[in-house]
Structures are given as structure tokens and as C-alpha cells.
Amino acid sequence: MCGIVGFTGRENALPILIKGLYSLEYRGYDSAGVAAFTKDGLRVVKARGRIANLEEKIKEEGGDMYCTCGIGHTRWATHGEPSDRNSHPHLGGKGKVAVVHNGIIENYKELRERLEAHGYEFKSETDTETVAHLVDYLHTGKQEDLAKTVLQAVQRLRGSYALGVVSMDNTQEIVAARRGNPLVIGIGEGENMIASDITAIINRTKRYIILDDNEVAIVRPDSVVVMNEFGDTVEKEIMTVTWDMSAAEKGGYQHFMLKEIMEQPKAVADTVKPRIKNDAVVFEDNGLTDERLREIEHIHIIGCGSALHAGMVGKRVIEAMCRIRCTAEVASEFRYENPIIGKKDMCIVISQSGETADTLAAMRLAKQAGAFTIAIVNVVSSTIAREADGVLYTWAGPEISVATTKAYSAQLSALYLISVKIARVRGLISIGDERALCAELQRLPECIEQTLKCQSDMQRIATLYANRSSVFFLGRGLDYAAALEASLKLKEISYIHSEAYAAGELKHGTISLIEEGTLVVALATQPALFEKTVSNIREVVARGASVVLVTTDDFTGDESVCQHIVRLPKCLYEFSASLSIIPMQLLAYYIAVERNCDVDKPRNLAKSVTVE
Structure with a gap:
């Protein structure tokens, strides 16, 4: 839920980190902080509340905060109340190591007790401080390679994490690690970044790689090296952001939410029109073959919040149009109900971010039971998109407001497309009916425009x-x-x-x-x-x-x-x-x-x- 950002390069990192944090503030805004390598050593400034409070505190404390490498964090509180002391980054040991973290370390109490027995003093209530001390403990004189230290540390962690770690041993290096929480690495010219979301890097570069679970990356100004859990180097595909920075800006509107409400005609059009060809719904390269759709016995639609509500609409449309037994279920409940899943079932998982923890866990359970999984997500190459058997992207563009609007409308459109396709494949509607339904779907953006x-x-x-x-x-x-x-x-x-x-x-x-x-x-x-x-x-x-x-x-x-x-x-x-x-x-x-x-x-x- 939190947002992390890191920068290493030749320019002053501080304004880049602050700007990155502002772009990630929708991920959490209980507190914020930065850790930077300055002429005075590894310096940490953090404050409760919004990022503006952090900026003000940096000004109040004064001093030269110029740095070319640093990490930042904006927090959504899980362990410990929102406060200055619970804010990230957290320092390990005597302040040689700093860590920012998104996720939950489930065995932090056990680790904390062991570290306290070794003389470590904890200043916060967070699970993250445990990681900082653990890295410091393992990062002995015999082990000067921070990446290998982090690799050893994460193997001792249970739970989920996206980590950014820096050490005084190399003031131009950030080590990143990921399991269960999103993390991207921005590839620049003479500079590189880490972030929870592309929105934090796009004003610097459009080139990025996605860190996979259990991987650790060494990020320096002129290089990025990624290792797997065994310490072997991994070749990663460099991807390119296809949308412009203006898509993540307010564009003259008072709030992102209003802007995104007004963008719904385009979001629906971009989701629907590429999938209608010759007056028929066409799905390409996502596993939704006619044969598979004819054999479906039960459709499970899984989501949280607005995604679940879209699924509830989809359930009614699918049952009415396709006459297939369909259920819409809360992702956080699905995996604990010992659900009945058949080999010919299809599981539609819906998530704007493609990283929703409960939805991802439910999808994995459905896959293990033998169901075919199809993801409706808005973020390309997100975890759910990569792990599902097939994916239908909702081309809504970046959605910044916490309350979803255009992503929800795009999700509905994707469900309508699935409904029409299944109904036609199973012979419940004629070619003429499909043509008429496709015409209605293509008219939806205009109807939304009128409704606005x-x-x-x-x-x-x-x-x-x-x-x-x-x-x-x-x-x-x-x-x-x-x-x-x-x-x-x-x-x-x-x-x-x-x-x-x-x-x-x-x-x-x-x-x-x-x-x-x-x-x-x-x-x-x-x-x-x-x-x-x-x-x-x-x-x-x-x-x-x-x-x-x-x-x-x-x-x-x-x-x-x-x-x-x-x-x-x-x-x-x-x-x-x-x-x-x-x-x-x-x-x-x-x-x-x-x-x-x-x-x-x-x-x-x-x-x-x-x-x-």
C-alpha cells in the first residue's frame, strides 16, 4: 500500500525524490520520509502527515541536503500508528543502513526478539525496522556486498515486501528486492530509479523493467544488475511506457477524480473498440478460445471493492445472456471458504492495479484447483496479468484518484465483451444478435458522453x-x-x-x-x-x-x-x-x-x- 522511490545519478536527488513521492501519495499518506547520502553522511528526515509536511521539515532542519543518491517513502500505516518515529526510512544498527518498505513482514516479532538479544535497540513499532536491523546484522565486515546481504536477509523474511536499501559502504548504490509487492526500475541515461509505480519515474524516463518475486537488483547510476534467489544474474526485458506524463496530471481540473470521470468515454472506447472486428467480439492471444468458452461449467468472478461491484454487474449480465452459473465473490473470503472449483470452471479476476493481494491469492488458489483464469486489469505486466492464464487489459490509462471511476467503467466494458463472446460461441445468440450487441457496445462511449x-x-x-x-x-x-x-x-x-x-x-x-x-x-x-x-x-x-x-x-x-x-x-x-x-x-x-x-x-x- 505504501509508496517507495529511489534515485541514483548525477543530479541532486532530493527534488527528484520529493516529486516521485508526490506522484505516489495516492498509495498512502500517513507519513513520509527520505534518506540521502550527504556530505554529513547518511541523513534521514521524516514527518507525519502529507509530503508537504516533509518538505517543511527539511526546510526547518536546514543544512545541506544535496545528494546524488537517496530513497524515499510515503506510508499507509499497518504496524504502528502514523507518527514521526514510525515513518520510513528506518535505520539499521548505528545508522549505516537505511531501508524503505512496502508490504508486511509476518515474522517480524520473532526476528525482533532475536535482534534485541544481539543488542539492537528498536525505536519504532514497525515491522520494517526489523528489516533494517537484520540487514545491518548480516552486513558484517566479511560481507561487504550489500546485494548479497539483502539476499540473505529476505530469505529469513516471511510475508510480502518491496524494499529499497542503501548503505554507507557504497553511496551511489541502491539495492531493491521484491516479493508480493510491485517494484519497477526506471532505466535512464547516467541515472536509474526504483519505484512502486511507473508514475514516479515517467518524468525522468519511459524505459523500465519489472522486478519479479524473489529477485534482488543492484541499481547504480550507469548499471542495473538483477539476481534471482540463488544469486545468479537474470536478464530482464526493458519495457517502454506507452502513455504520456500528461495522463498522470490534472490537466486543468480541480481534482484527478473529476478529470477521470470525464475521461470515461475514452477509457471505454479504448477497451471495447480494438476487440470488435467485423461486427464480432474477437479475443486474441489470451486463451479465450471458442472451445474453452463452450466447455465452461461455472464462472467465478473475484474482486475487491469497486472491482467486486463490477463483477456483480458482470454476473447478472453473463447469467442472463449466457445461461451459465456465475458467482461474484469477495476475494478476501474466496480463498478461505474452501471453494468448489471444477476443472472446467473459469475464474475472472478483476483488479485495477493488478497487484491486489487478496485477489492475487484467490487467483492462485483457482489456478491450483485447475480453473482457467482470465485477468481484467489496467496495468500492463502487473503480477496478476503475468500469472493469469489470459488477460484482458482495460486501456483506461493511469488512474490517480484513490476512488476509481474510469477503471471501473472499463472493467464493466470488458465483462460485457466476455458476455457477448460466450453467448455467441454457445449458440445462444445469432450472428445478427451479436452484430447488434457489438453496435451497442461501440455506442457506449457516446452514451456516457451524453450522460456526463x-x-x-x-x-x-x-x-x-x-x-x-x-x-x-x-x-x-x-x-x-x-x-x-x-x-x-x-x-x-x-x-x-x-x-x-x-x-x-x-x-x-x-x-x-x-x-x-x-x-x-x-x-x-x-x-x-x-x-x-x-x-x-x-x-x-x-x-x-x-x-x-x-x-x-x-x-x-x-x-x-x-x-x-x-x-x-x-x-x-x-x-x-x-x-x-x-x-x-x-x-x-x-x-x-x-x-x-x-x-x-x-x-x-x-x-x-x-x-x-
Whole structure:
């Protein structure tokens, strides 16, 4: 969840590290720190809170912080409260070694006890300080090679890690190691970097390599050497970033979230259009062959948070269109439920980052059981993408705001493509039906563009209800799945308590919470369920609720029961979740702005959840 960055080269490293930390702040922002080789030795400065606090502390402490090699960290707290002393980097021994870490060391207590027995004193509550002391302990006079020391150290660790380690023995060298957490190495000219994410290196270089599990890298200004767990040198493919730095900048918008909401037409178009050829869905080189799709007996869709909600929409569309038994399951629960997985099952794993720890573990379990795994991810060559049997990339581009918007919409599109393909292969739709469905999919970006025109209406509604302490979202069928995502968007960025309910369940207990002035948002995009949903709306109105109805252009129900109605452009009802979520994202965004919340970096959250 945390973000790490390192630089070694000829320029002053400090401003490069700070800029890199700002680009990684969405991964965690409880505290931040840097370790740098200065004329005064290995110097560490760290501070609780945002990176701006770290910058201020560096100025206050004064002194010459010029350096050409250093490491930095922005933290999402796991072990120990957010504080200066728990901030990274952590020093080992007498300050000769510094370490930054993303992940969790599961056996840190055992290691800590052993190191304390050898005279090491701990200044923090973190698991990471254990790594720093362990490296120092192993890095004796007989072992001057820091990389080999780190290799010995990580073999004693249980858990997950991405590490950046520096030592006074070589002030131009960073040693990086990885197991279970992402780490990339930026390849420059006379300089090289390490980082948790490409966004931290792209303003310096577009060339990078991905460190694999159990590998250790020696990073110097003019060279990068990667070793496997046996100490053998490994040749790594140098990759190139295909998107421009402007994709990771606000581009004139007040927040990344609003920019990314407005980018959804392009994200969906880029995901859908390359996979429709001659009016048919075409999957190339990802294992989704017609033969395999015909033999599927059960589809497991696995995800966390918004990815799970996309999966819940996908489940309903797949079952309706393909008549295959399909389940959408919480990744963190799936692996502990002793799931029933057959050899002819397919497991669709959904993750924006491709590094989500619970989702990755669930996918590995499904693979071990013999299921075919297909990943829907947004990050090329991420761990899930590389380990899955096949991958469907969502070409949404970098998503910086912690609350996902465009990646979620792209995930829905990928699931629609899978649905249409399976239905056609299994003979449940004709060539003409497939042609019509493909036309609807290609029209989705235009429909989303039209839906975005509700922006000013949602801003106005937000000003009326931003002071509510509790909000309820209602829907049936696909609308219930969409309501879950709408509720999550509101609560995660505005801190308003919100719940989503299948509309028919409201009267089975929850309606007791409805009182005068309670805001209820009702989604009604399924024509066969219009009347049922209106009945549920009447039930809450009778108890004093204010209602916002999100529905379609052809809604024929009684509009008088609602204070506000938001109409969506005409769209095939199977794909309606791609439109109904747009006003919900805007509502959440403008309520959060009205409440002066930090929209892009909501408290306690991080973009990529790489720990269990």
C-alpha cells in the first residue's frame, strides 16, 4: 500500500525524490520520509502527515541536503500508528543502513526478539525496522556486498515486501528486492530509479523493467544488475511506457477524480473498440478460445471493492445472456471458504492495479484447483496479468484518484465483451444478435458522453444534500449491483454513512432508519422492474425521505414521488450500469467538494491494496 522511490545519478536527488513521492501519495499518506547520502553522511528526515509536511521539515532542519543518491517513502500505516518515529526510512544498527518498505513482514516479532538479544535497540513499532536491523546484522565486515546481504536477509523474511536499501559502504548504490509487492526500475541515461509505480519515474524516463518475486537488483547510476534467489544474474526485458506524463496530471481540473470521470468515454472506447472486428467480439492471444468458452461449467468472478461491484454487474449480465452459473465473490473470503472449483470452471479476476493481494491469492488458489483464469486489469505486466492464464487489459490509462471511476467503467466494458463472446460461441445468440450487441457496445462511449451532461444538475443536487449524515441507495437486479458501487463512492470520499439495498429488502428491517429528510437515491433502469421500484420509492417517501431517481428516457412511472429525477440516454438495459454510475460518481464528487474533503486522497485509504 505504501509508496517507495529511489534515485541514483548525477543530479541532486532530493527534488527528484520529493516529486516521485508526490506522484505516489495516492498509495498512502500517513507519513513520509527520505534518506540521502550527504556530505554529513547518511541523513534521514521524516514527518507525519502529507509530503508537504516533509518538505517543511527539511526546510526547518536546514543544512545541506544535496545528494546524488537517496530513497524515499510515503506510508499507509499497518504496524504502528502514523507518527514521526514510525515513518520510513528506518535505520539499521548505528545508522549505516537505511531501508524503505512496502508490504508486511509476518515474522517480524520473532526476528525482533532475536535482534534485541544481539543488542539492537528498536525505536519504532514497525515491522520494517526489523528489516533494517537484520540487514545491518548480516552486513558484517566479511560481507561487504550489500546485494548479497539483502539476499540473505529476505530469505529469513516471511510475508510480502518491496524494499529499497542503501548503505554507507557504497553511496551511489541502491539495492531493491521484491516479493508480493510491485517494484519497477526506471532505466535512464547516467541515472536509474526504483519505484512502486511507473508514475514516479515517467518524468525522468519511459524505459523500465519489472522486478519479479524473489529477485534482488543492484541499481547504480550507469548499471542495473538483477539476481534471482540463488544469486545468479537474470536478464530482464526493458519495457517502454506507452502513455504520456500528461495522463498522470490534472490537466486543468480541480481534482484527478473529476478529470477521470470525464475521461470515461475514452477509457471505454479504448477497451471495447480494438476487440470488435467485423461486427464480432474477437479475443486474441489470451486463451479465450471458442472451445474453452463452450466447455465452461461455472464462472467465478473475484474482486475487491469497486472491482467486486463490477463483477456483480458482470454476473447478472453473463447469467442472463449466457445461461451459465456465475458467482461474484469477495476475494478476501474466496480463498478461505474452501471453494468448489471444477476443472472446467473459469475464474475472472478483476483488479485495477493488478497487484491486489487478496485477489492475487484467490487467483492462485483457482489456478491450483485447475480453473482457467482470465485477468481484467489496467496495468500492463502487473503480477496478476503475468500469472493469469489470459488477460484482458482495460486501456483506461493511469488512474490517480484513490476512488476509481474510469477503471471501473472499463472493467464493466470488458465483462460485457466476455458476455457477448460466450453467448455467441454457445449458440445462444445469432450472428445478427451479436452484430447488434457489438453496435451497442461501440455506442457506449457516446452514451456516457451524453450522460456526463448531467454534471451541473448533480452539482446542484449535491449542494442540497451535502449535510446529510446518512444516505440510502436502492435498486433491483442490475440496479442493485450499481447501487453498491454508488454507495461506496459516496462513503469513501465524503465520509457520509451510506448503504445500498436491494429495493425489495428495505421493508424487511432497514426502513426503520428512514426519517424526515433522509436522502434516498433510487436506481431504475430495468423496464420490467419500474413499477416495483416505484412502489419502494413510495414506501420511503411516506416516511419523510427525499428521493433522487436515476432512470431511463423511457421511464413511464409516476415522477411526482421524487424530488429530483435524472434521465439517462437510451441504452440496452444489459449495459445500463455503465450509464447509471455516472451521475452517482458526480454526486459523490460534488458532495465531497461541498464538505471540503480531500477528494483524491480520502482518509485511511490507499489506491493499491497490496497487503492482506
